[in-house]
Amino acid sequence: MEIPISTTLITPVILSGGSGTRLWPLSRSKRPKQLLALTGSETMLQMTAGRCVDGGRFGKPIIVTNAAHADDIGAQLTASGQAPAAIITEPAGRNTAPAIALAAIEAQPDAALLVMPSDHVIRDVPAFHAAIEHALPLVAEGWLVTFGITPDAPETGYGYIQRGEAIANGVHRVAAFVEKPDRARAEEYLARGDYSWNGGIFLFRADAYLAALERHAPAMAEAARASMAGASRDGVVVTPERETFLGSPSESIDYAIMEKDDRVAVVPVEMGWSDVGSWDALHGLGDDDGAGNVIHGDVVAIDTSHCLIRGEGVVVTTVGVKDLIVVATRDAVMILPRGSSQEVKRVVEQLKARAHITLDTPFPVD
Known part of the structure; x- marks a missing residue:
C-alpha cells in the first residue's frame, strides 16, 4: 500500500x-x-x-x-x-x-x-x-x-x-x-x-x-x-x-x-x-514481441530477433537479422549493433563537423 x-x-x-x-x-x-x-x-x-x-x-x-x-x-x-x-x-x-x-x-x-x-x-x-x-x-x-x-x-x-x-x-x-x-x-x-x-x-x-x-x-x-x-x-x-x-x-x-x-x-x-540514456536502454524498457524485438511504428520484422526497430513516418522492414538497433525518420536512418548505442555520439560528432541540418531540425511530422 x-x-x-x-x-x-x-x-x-x-x-x-x-x-x-x-x-x-x-x-x-x-x-x-x-x-x-x-x-x-x-x-x-x-x-x-x-x-x-x-x-x-x-x-x-x-x-x-x-x-x-x-x-x-x-x-x-x-x-x-x-x-x-x-x-x-x-x-x-x-x-x-x-x-x-x-x-x-x-x-x-x-x-x-x-x-x-x-x-x-x-x-x-x-x-x-x-x-x-x-x-x-x-x-x-x-x-x-x-x-x-x-x-x-x-x-x-x-x-x-x-x-x-x-x-x-x-x-x-x-x-x-x-x-x-x-x-x-x-x-x-x-x-x-x-x-x-x-x-x-x-x-x-x-x-x-x-x-x-x-x-x-x-x-x-x-x-x-x-x-x-x-x-x-x-x-x-x-x-x-x-x-x-x-x-x-x-x-x-x-x-x-x-x-x-x-x-x-x-x-x-x-x-x-x-535515465533512458541510450537506444539500448530504451530496448530494455520496452515490451518485446516474443522474439525479443521492441517495435514502434509501421514495422514488418520477418525472421528478426532481439532488435529495437523504430519507424517514424516511414515503413521499416527487416528480414533475417538479429541484435540490431534500427531507427528511421523521414530524413535520417541509423543502424548499429545492439550494445553499441553509445557510438551514436560518433555519428553526432561527424554530423556536427559537416554542419548537418538533421542535428538541429526536428524530423518532419504530419
Whole structure:
C-alpha cells in the first residue's frame, strides 16, 4: 500500500535543458528526448510532471529550460492538465546548480523543492513517493536530500553515492559522492552493497538550498539573485536578466553544494528508474514481441530477433537479422549493433563537423 506523503506541499522543479543527442535521429537539439513520447503515449516531460499530480501533496511545477523549448513545454503540460507555475528560461546553460537556484528564488522560501530531470523513467511511483515521505522530516530540519537508486549492475556510466550511518528511518548520511567508476570499481561498489547510483533527484527547502549556495558558491548565488531581480515576465514564462546570469560560474549541484555541505542525506530507493540514456536502454524498457524485438511504428520484422526497430513516418522492414538497433525518420536512418548505442555520439560528432541540418531540425511530422 502506498505511504501517504505528509501535509507539506512539495513544489516539483523539473530541469529540462538537455539536448538529448544520444537518441539521435529521433531526438534533436530543437526537439530533445524529454519532449518525445519514447516509452508510452505521453512524452518524457509529461510523465515526469505526472508523477507529481496531487493537489494535497504537490503544487504546480516550476520548469527550468531554454527559451527554444518554452512554448513546447507550456503546450505539452497544459494539454495534459499539468499547467506549470512558472517556466524559467535560462539565458545560457550554466549546469544544474545555477538552474536550481533560479527555481529556488522563484519558489516560496519555505517550499520543499523536489528537483528532477525531465527525461527519466520511474516505473514504481509509489516507491518514489514512499522515499519522499522518508525524506520530508529531515528536509523540514534543513537537510539537503538526494535519492540513491538501488544498482542492479556494475554500471560505469553513472556516478555513485556511498551511504553512511542511518540518521532516520530509510535515510542515511552521505559518506561520499563518487565519480563514474571504471568496471572494476563499479563491480566492487555493487558487491559492497552500500553504494547507490546517483540519479540526480533531490529534495530540500528552497531557503536551505539558497543558504548552502551562499556558503559554498556565493558568486553563483549573487548572480542568480540579481538575474531573477531583473527578470521579465510574460504569463508563466520568466526570463532572467541575461548579463548578470552570464556572470555565474557553471557547476553541477553535486560539485557546488552536495559534496561540500555537512547536512546531506541520501534515501536509497528501488523504483524502476532509468535515465533512458541510450537506444539500448530504451530496448530494455520496452515490451518485446516474443522474439525479443521492441517495435514502434509501421514495422514488418520477418525472421528478426532481439532488435529495437523504430519507424517514424516511414515503413521499416527487416528480414533475417538479429541484435540490431534500427531507427528511421523521414530524413535520417541509423543502424548499429545492439550494445553499441553509445557510438551514436560518433555519428553526432561527424554530423556536427559537416554542419548537418538533421542535428538541429526536428524530423518532419504530419
